[in-house]
Amino acid sequence: MSSIESTGSDDANGSAFQRRDLFKFLIPSLIGMSLFLVPFKVGDTINIGMGLMADSLKALLGDALPAIAVVVLCVSVAATLLVKVAKPSWANKGVLHDMFHVGPVWFGMRILGAAFALMTFFQFGPEFVTASFTGGVMLNDLAPVLLTFFFFAALLLPFLVEFGFMEFIGSLVRKPFRVIFRLPGRSAIDATASWMGSGTVGVLITTQQYEKGFYNRREASVIATNFSIVSIAFALLITSFVDLNHMFVQFYVTVVVAGLIAAVIVPRLPPLSRKPDTYYEPVGCQLAEKPTENIGLFRYSLLQAVRRAEKAPGPREMVRIALFNVADIFLALLPLVFAIGTVALILAEFTPLFTWLSYPMVPVLEFLGVPEAEAAAPATLVGFADMFLPAVLATNIESELTRFVIACLSLTQLIYMSEIGALLMKSKIPLKFWELGAIFLLRTAITLPIITFMAHTFFF
Numbered sequence: 001m002s003s004i005e006s007t008g009s010d011d012a013n014g015s016a017f018q019r020r021d022l023f024k025f026l027i028p029s030l031i032g033m034s035l036f037l038v039p040f041k042v043g044d045t046i047n048i049g050m051g052l053m054a055d056s057l058k059a060l061l062g063d064a065l066p067a068i069a070v071v072v073l074c075v076s077v078a079a080t081l082l083v084k085v086a087k088p089s090w091a092n093k094g095v096l097h098d099m100f101h102v103g104p105v106w107f108g109m110r111i112l113g114a115a116f117a118l119m120t121f122f123q124f125g126p127e128f129v130t131a132s133f134t135g136g137v138m139l140n141d142l143a144p145v146l147l148t149f150f151f152f153a154a155l156l157l158p159f160l161v162e163f164g165f166m167e168f169i170g171s172l173v174r175k176p177f178r179v180i181f182r183l184p185g186r187s188a189i190d191a192t193a194s195w196m197g198s199g200t201v202g203v204l205i206t207t208q209q210y211e212k213g214f215y216n217r218r219e220a221s222v223i224a225t226n227f228s229i230v231s232i233a234f235a236l237l238i239t240s241f242v243d244l245n246h247m248f249v250q251f252y253v254t255v256v257v258a259g260l261i262a263a264v265i266v267p268r269l270p271p272l273s274r275k276p277d278t279y280y281e282p283v284g285c286q287l288a289e290k291p292t293e294n295i296g297l298f299r300y301s302l303l304q305a306v307r308r309a310e311k312a313p314g315p316r317e318m319v320r321i322a323l324f325n326v327a328d329i330f331l332a333l334l335p336l337v338f339a340i341g342t343v344a345l346i347l348a349e350f351t352p353l354f355t356w357l358s359y360p361m362v363p364v365l366e367f368l369g370v371p372e373a374e375a376a377a378p379a380t381l382v383g384f385a386d387m388f389l390p391a392v393l394a395t396n397i398e399s400e401l402t403r404f405v406i407a408c409l410s411l412t413q414l415i416y417m418s419e420i421g422a423l424l425m426k427s428k429i430p431l432k433f434w435e436l437g438a439i440f441l442l443r444t445a446i447t448l449p450i451i452t453f454m455a456h457t458f459f460f
Contacts, residue, residue: 022302025164025309032159036201037189050156050201054148065144070121072147073114073338076331080107095324099332106336113335116342117143134345137386138338142418146200146334153201154325160189161205162312164305166214171301181263184287186214187223202228203420204329207427213286218275220429222267225439228420229259234387235411241391242403250459251404255411257454258447262412266442271435280428336426341418344385354382368452371399379406380448384440386418387411401460405451412447415440 035049042052058065083091083100084107091100102110119125120135129135160166170186177185186209190202203224210220235255239248266272279285295303313321347353358377365373365380379393390410394403415421415436424431 021306021310024312025168025302025305028159028163028309028312029165029168029305032156032161032163032165035156036160050152051149053152054145057151058144058148061144061148065147066121066139069139069143069147069334069338070114070117072330073110073117073335076110076335077114079331080110095328099328102332109339110335113338113342117338128346128350129342131349133349133392135342137345137388138341138418142341143334143338146337146419147330149200150204150329150333151326153204154329155322157201157204157208157325158313158318158322161208162308162318164308164312165189166209167308168301168305171304172297181222181226182267183219183222184215187219187227190223190227200228200419200423203423203427207423207429210427210429211280211283213279213283216277216279216285217430218267218272218277221275221431222272224420224424224427224429225272225414225431225436226259226263226266226443228414229255229411238388238391238407238411242394242407244400244404244407247404247459251408254404254408254451254454254459258408258412258450259414261450262443262446265446266439269442271438275430333423333426337419337422340422340425341386344417345389348382348385348389354378354385357381364448368449369456370405370452371402372397376402376406380409380444383410383413384415384417384421384437387416387420401455404455404459405448408451408455409444409448412451413440413443415443 035053037048039048041047047055061068080100080102082088091097116129116135117139120130120139123130132140166186166189169188170184172185173188174185177183177187181187187206190205190209206215206220206224206228209215210217215223235252236245236248239245239251244251312318355378358381361377361380362373365376370376375397376394379390379397382389382393387410390406394406397403397406417436421433421436424436425433
């Protein structure tokens with residue numbers, strides 16, 4: 001009997017479904033795949049559909065985006081204060097309760113983010129906050145990207161995760177991902193979305209999958225800190241900034257090789273190896289066990305996808321979920337990113353903290369044969385504050401090999417407190433600040449020798 005039945009009744013193996021249900025999986029999933037996972041060339045850059053939409057909105061709003069960011073941050077503080085003082089009935093439970101009923105630390109972060117944004121926009125207050133390379137980077141460079149990217153990511157992500165595509169791919173590649181990375185196959189979607197689109201989109205997918213019971217604590221922690229690589233488009237920006245455009249292929253091959261090796265090793269070491277295989281309590285495990293009957297891997301994967309699509313929310317519920325996702329990202333996440341990112345940039349630019357911390361890196365770089373080791377050392381650690389800072393420091397280094405190593409390293413370290421780190425601190429994924437720092441150092445220790453070996457052996 002065919003695996004697709006017009007009646008919708010299960011066959012002996014339980015593998016039949018209606019043609020209508022198959023299309024309910026296929027059409028939205030193809031839309032999601034085309035928006036998030038299919039790269040195409042636009043001018044001199046590589047982008048994805050969602051990225052192109054975000055770039056178009058960014059171009060349309062232009063100079064208004066920093067002002068919009070300031071308004072969003074101030075609304076976040078005002079709404080949180082209103083909920084805390086007036087306790088309105090609409091915020092007593094559900095999504096709005098989780099969004100605005102926050103502890104004093106997170107409320108303080110929202111106030112700090114709004115204060116930094118106001119000072120930077122109106123150019124008053126301490127210079128270390130309002131400078132173009134601290135608050136200016138956050139307000140004029142990062143905030144517009146986050147506003148536009150997250151707007152479309154929150155609206156369009158259901159096409160990728162709600163209609164069975166992750167179940168389909170996850171079932172197909174379950175065995176190799178379990179053996180190599182000790183992860184479910186569906187995490188391949190997170191990695192692909194990051195590589196083709198944005199690391200922040202990958203974290204957003206991981207967070208939602210964890211909160212819906214499809215990843216356990218260890219899996220969510222591993223995926224978020226090892227697969228949320230920056231996009232190909234950002235990699236092109238980095239190579240252009242450090243004058244290595246002519247070596248982009250070698251550059252990205254090195255990043256991928258070093259990143260994959262780190263993704264195999266880091267999850268097997270503390271702190272990630274000590275994360276429990278337990279699920280988010282409010283939902284529990286939502287993964288279906290593979291049936292004992294032999295129906296074939298492809299048919300089983302298709303069946304899992306169709307069953308997931310059958311449970312997908314309707315159009316009205318999809319709109320409601322999307323709007324709440326946008327509100328949560330804008331009002332709860334953006335203030336945190338702005339506060340943590342600005343503080344991190346201040347520490348990097350106005351204090352010798354990262355220079356002091358990088359002293360032990362000088363003999364390491366010299367041992368690895370990296371020229372201008374003393375100048376390069378701070379760039380190996382400053383990426384913990386922001387992903388773009390290593391490239392900024394690398395522009396003053398003459399050695400092409402050293403610029404290559406720093407640029408590759410900055411993309412494989414992954415934990416950037418101005419963006420990925422702030423996202424993880426805000427999420428329900430159980431990762432503490434010190435754990436993020438430890439993972440950053442582990443990734444640095446593992447990928448730096450690999451990058452320098454490949455640079456010396458194959459490219460220089």
